Amino acid sequence: xxxxxxxxxxxxxxxxxxxxxxxxxxxxxxxxxxxxxxxxxxxxxxxxxxxxxxxxxxxxxxxxxxxxxxxxxxxxxxxxxxxxxxxxxxxxxxxxxxxxxxxxxxxxxxxxxxxxxxxxxxxxxxxxxxxxxxxxxxxxxxxxxxxxxxxxxxxxxxxxxxxxxxxxxxxxxxxxxxxxxxxxxxxxxxxxxxxxxxxxxxxxxxxxxxxxxxxxxxxxxxxxxxxxxxxxxxxxxxxxxxxxxxxxxxxxxxxxxxxxxxxxxxxxxxxxxxxxxxxxxxxxxxxxxxxxxxxxxxxxxxxxxxxxxxxxxxxxxxxxxxxxxxxx
Amino acid sequence: xxxxxxxxxxxxxxxxxxxxxxxxxxxxxxxxxxxxxxxxxxxxxxxxxxxxxxxxxxxxxxxxxxxxxxxxxxxxxxxxxxxxxxxxxxxxxxxxxxxxxxxxxxxxxxxxxxxxxxxxxxxxxxxxxxxxxxxxxxxxxxxxxxxxxxxxxxxxxxxxxxxxxxxxxxxxxxxxxxxxxxxxxxxxxxxxxxxxxxxxxxxxxxxxxxxxxxxxxxxxxxxxxxxxxxxxxxxxxxxxxxxxxxxxxxxxxxxxxxxxxxxxxxxxxxxxxxxxxxxxxxxxxxxxxxxxxxxxxxxxxxxxxxxxxxxxxxxxxxxxxxxxxxxxxxxxxxxxxxxxxxxxxxxxxxxxxxxxxxxxxxxxxxxxxxxxxxxxxxxxxxx
Ligand SMILES: Cc1cc2nc3c(=O)[nH]c(=O)nc-3n(C[C@H](O)[C@H](O)[C@H](O)COP(=O)(O)OP(=O)(O)OC[C@H]3O[C@@H](n4cnc5c(N)ncnc54)[C@H](O)[C@@H]3O)c2cc1C
Numbered sequence: 001x002x003x004x005x006x007x008x009x010x011x012x013x014x015x016x017x018x019x020x021x022x023x024x025x026x027x028x029x030x031x032x033x034x035x036x037x038x039x040x041x042x043x044x045x046x047x048x049x050x051x052x053x054x055x056x057x058x059x060x061x062x063x064x065x066x067x068x069x070x071x072x073x074x075x076x077x078x079x080x081x082x083x084x085x086x087x088x089x090x091x092x093x094x095x096x097x098x099x100x101x102x103x104x105x106x107x108x109x110x111x112x113x114x115x116x117x118x119x120x121x122x123x124x125x126x127x128x129x130x131x132x133x134x135x136x137x138x139x140x141x142x143x144x145x146x147x148x149x150x151x152x153x154x155x156x157x158x159x160x161x162x163x164x165x166x167x168x169x170x171x172x173x174x175x176x177x178x179x180x181x182x183x184x185x186x187x188x189x190x191x192x193x194x195x196x197x198x199x200x201x202x203x204x205x206x207x208x209x210x211x212x213x214x215x216x217x218x219x220x221x222x223x224x225x226x227x228x229x230x231x232x233x234x235x236x237x238x239x240x241x242x243x244x245x246x247x248x249x250x251x252x253x254x255x256x257x258x259x260x261x262x263x264x265x266x267x268x269x270x271x272x273x274x275x276x277x278x279x280x281x282x283x284x285x286x287x288x289x290x291x292x293x294x295x296x297x298x299x300x301x302x303x304x305x306x307x308x309x310x311x312x313x314x315x316x317x318x319x320x321x322x323x324x325x326x327x328x
Numbered sequence: 329x330x331x332x333x334x335x336x337x338x339x340x341x342x343x344x345x346x347x348x349x350x351x352x353x354x355x356x357x358x359x360x361x362x363x364x365x366x367x368x369x370x371x372x373x374x375x376x377x378x379x380x381x382x383x384x385x386x387x388x389x390x391x392x393x394x395x396x397x398x399x400x401x402x403x404x405x406x407x408x409x410x411x412x413x414x415x416x417x418x419x420x421x422x423x424x425x426x427x428x429x430x431x432x433x434x435x436x437x438x439x440x441x442x443x444x445x446x447x448x449x450x451x452x453x454x455x456x457x458x459x460x461x462x463x464x465x466x467x468x469x470x471x472x473x474x475x476x477x478x479x480x481x482x483x484x485x486x487x488x489x490x491x492x493x494x495x496x497x498x499x500x501x502x503x504x505x506x507x508x509x510x511x512x513x514x515x516x517x518x519x520x521x522x523x524x525x526x527x528x529x530x531x532x533x534x535x536x537x538x539x540x541x542x543x544x545x546x547x548x549x550x551x552x553x554x555x556x557x558x559x560x561x562x563x564x565x566x567x568x569x570x571x572x573x574x575x576x577x578x579x580x581x582x583x584x585x586x587x588x589x590x591x592x593x594x595x596x597x598x599x600x601x602x603x604x605x606x607x608x609x610x611x612x613x614x615x616x617x618x619x620x621x622x623x624x625x626x627x628x629x630x631x632x633x634x635x636x637x638x639x640x641x642x643x644x645x646x647x648x649x650x651x652x653x654x655x656x657x658x659x660x661x662x663x664x665x666x667x668x669x670x671x672x673x674x675x676x677x678x679x680x681x682x683x684x685x686x687x688x689x690x691x692x693x694x695x696x697x698x699x700x701x702x703x704x705x706x707x708x709x710x711x
Contacts, residue, residue, distance in 0.1 A: 001337060001398050002330045003624040004631065009329075068329055192707045207710040209696075212703030216644075219702050223641045227620035228613075234331050249613055301609055308612050309590055309597075315612065316587040317405040317580035318341070320619045321331050 020080035053106030071233040078182025083153040085124040125157035134163035180254035191265035225253035248300035348410035361535035369416035373447025382445035391445030397626035408580035420451035452490035454498035471500035490539040512560035573639035579619035607656035637705035640698035647688030654682035
């Protein structure tokens with residue numbers, strides 16, 4: 001029993017964070033917003049770091065890592081607000097595809113869009129080479145019909161009818177939860193930094209207790225959402241019996257943390273926060289988007305309810321890591 | 329990351345479970361806040377000690393078992409699973425014990441820790457004063473040096489369990505010229521010392537959970553001081569860290585409460601408000617989250633890490649989750665919520681729990697103070 005990351009995991013996180021901090025700056029976000037495009041340099045950079053092959057077995061030329069590492073990467077993608085379809089392709093789709101396709105993803109030569117009836121849209125269908133729909137892998141349609149979204153860097157398209165694949169849903173919800181956590185962390189940092197520099201009444205607004213308490217409340221929410229995410233990633237990695245419940249819990253906790261961080265951050269920024277000028281809005285809108293994607297709070301809460309209240313799932317202090325629940 | 333117990337940890341769990349099943353009182357004890365219930369709880373402390381379960385993480389030399397924090401968490405899980413009574417000696421084992429372990433001399437460890445683990449001496453915390461609550465540096469009670477003794481005068485208040493406890497650990501001003509955090513010392517003394525007067529205070533629920541302590545020239549030997557003269561503030565901050573941090577409220581307590589709350593919800597589902605339904609699920613999720621976070625912090629501490637201001641995150645989370653869970657229970661009970669005794673003759677434990685949960689955001693440093701600490705020390709906002 002050791003709830004810590006390994007050295008390798010910490011190094012992975014640091015490497016991605018360093019790269020994205022340097023290359024995926026707010027200036028890049030603003031440029032992409034104006035140009036309305038994707039950034040091939042970021043895609044290539046992440047592929048170059050091996051993220052495309054993160055979940056591809058070593059025998060096939062990948063890094064052979066698991067869902068804990070995938071979630072670590074996804075948190076960093078959320079922190080930096082990366083919009084390239086790397087999370088859907090490399091962190092969600094890969095294990096559900098055949099070895100040729102996996103190798104192509106590792107090499108950065110295949111982009112996958114994800115279709116599931118729980119979402120009233122499909123993301124990044126325009127740049128996708130194929131669509132994972134139900135259990136089938138389809139070629140991406142020509143000229144998909146765009147759907148208008150509030151998130152300036154997100155590209156959505158009309159849905160494709162398909163069957164529901166629970167594996168896809170669970171993995172995508174886990175990765176969305178991780179991105180929400182990363183986004184919440186970043187919004188807390190943005191607001192905290194602003195509170196240290198903006199002055200009113202002759203002093204930094206961060207010296208006012210009302211501001212302090214707002215931000216502290218976000219810190220608490222985040223602190224207790226993070227371990228829920230890591231337990232869900234661990235369970236998914238182990239194919240534990242309770243994985244869907246743990247993932248739903250992670251999605252709910254991450255959503256709550258991100259929504260609170262977003263509302264708090266805008267309040268701390270004052271009117272500045274209500275503008276398009278301040279970078280905060282990119283993260284805030286991504287939080288709204290991911291909050292609803294891959295099962296919203298109500299959907300995941302119902303799944304928890306069905307187990308905790310409706311079903312016979314054992315609960316209580318001795319069940320947290322009960323070994324029979326850790327193995328599916 | 330490895331979230332599996334080892335076979336040895338599982339065997340330990342089985343051992344605790346078997347012992348608890350054989351020893352936990354079948355009928356609930358009377359409240360810890362009254363004389364009769366207090367005595368029952370002290371008896372239970374001694375029963376625990378007979379099984380060598382007083383404080384499993386302490387070295388064997390001091391009545392413990394020398395186990396790590398993961399085993400402590402397992403112990404707590406089984407403790408609450410079995411519905412075992414509250415710990416009469418929580419101030420001792422969770423607050424003073426770790427403080428003595430860190431700052432005490434070998435002589436003090438030998439003298440105080442073993443009787444604490446064995447439940448032979450029950451401790452009260454004597455820090456707050458009428459004018460020194462959140463602002464503890466405003467403490468005025470004095471300890472004046474007279475040869476190899478201190479002579480203590482002044483008043484403490486809100487001291488939990490002081491009405492019945494044997495000893496207290498207090499903070500007193502040993503340098504009469506000093507101000508604020510300086511010149512304070514951490515001193516232990518028996519509550520039956522000549523010159524000590526205890527006046528119980530009736531709490532919200534009507535029982536005498538805490539008390540005022542008056543000191544009128546009470547003589548205490550100098551060797552009862554923990555750490556150096558004038559170092560009391562730093563020692564107290566370490567104690568407060570233990571209080572807010574890992575041990576005072578183990579996650580098992582809230583997981584057990586969440587489980588009971590789910591059962592209560594099932595009984596009242598037909599009349600439950602949507603908000604109560606939501607709150608029940610949230611209580612289960614939050615208790616889980618608290619447990620997960622505690623395992624995570626425990627792993628860091630086992631690896632040599634230190635908990636600092638992070639303890640404040642913890643204290644806010646458990647106290648607010650506890651209040652929300654009990655508020656949900658009161659809502660589910662509807663018109664029966666106000667009854668002290670339920671129609672079936674049982675005590676209304678949800679009401680008792682709700683009342684107690686209202687104190688969680690106040691004691692151990694109010695949640696406003698915790699938010700200040702988080703903002704200033706973790707987020708780095710200006711004072
Ligand atoms: C059930 C219970 C058990 C207790 N047991 C013990 C015990 O065993 N031993 C012991 O020594 N003490 C004990 N206490 C006392 C406890 O530590 C104090 O109540 C606590 O420190 C708050 O002090 P106070 O009650 O004087 O409130 P005050 O300090 O007067 O605070 C009143 C309100 O003002 C707020 N406030 C104060 N200062 C600030 C600030 N700087 N910024 C923002 N808000 C502020 C507080 O958060 C609170 O909401 C206990 C209290 C309770 C309720």
